[in-house]
Amino acid sequence: MVTAVFGSGFSETLVWADTGPGSGGVFGAGWSLTQSGDTYNSPWTFTNDRSSDPLVELILDGTSAFTVFDRTFNNVEGTPGSAHGRDFSETPTLAGVALYSHPVVVGAAPPVGDLWHKLALTLEVPVLEDFSFYQDTD
Helix, strand or coil, X not given: CEEEEECCCCXXXXXXXXXXXXXXXXXXXXXXXXXXXXXXXXXXEXXXXXXXXXXXXXXXXXXXXXXXXXXXXCCCCCCCCCCXXXXXXXXXXXXXXXXXXXXXXXXXXXXXXXXXXXXXXXXXXXXXXXXXXXXXXX
């Protein structure tokens, strides 16, 4: 699920869908989020066509799709089998906070801290323009 919240108070939650081999996205009322290729090496792209309504928050929830956000873990493999992750990073640089929540538990062991079900980007300065970001998923 992807939720976009805008400065006007408008928000929309959509279900991520395949758009082709190795690609997917959501397409809302004047906005979209797409990704094509390997999430470790290929960026996600947020497009805002809401001319005067800036984005203030973007929430990615992979729980229902069995998708997890894989963070770096001191440059070593964290959870067995997850390999190296990649933390959220954006271009251009945005004034905001990326917050991971709902840690993933594998088996009876406690969560390691590299895999998460949710990622929320809260923008301190709302964004009108399009932007790209990197975030690895498993």
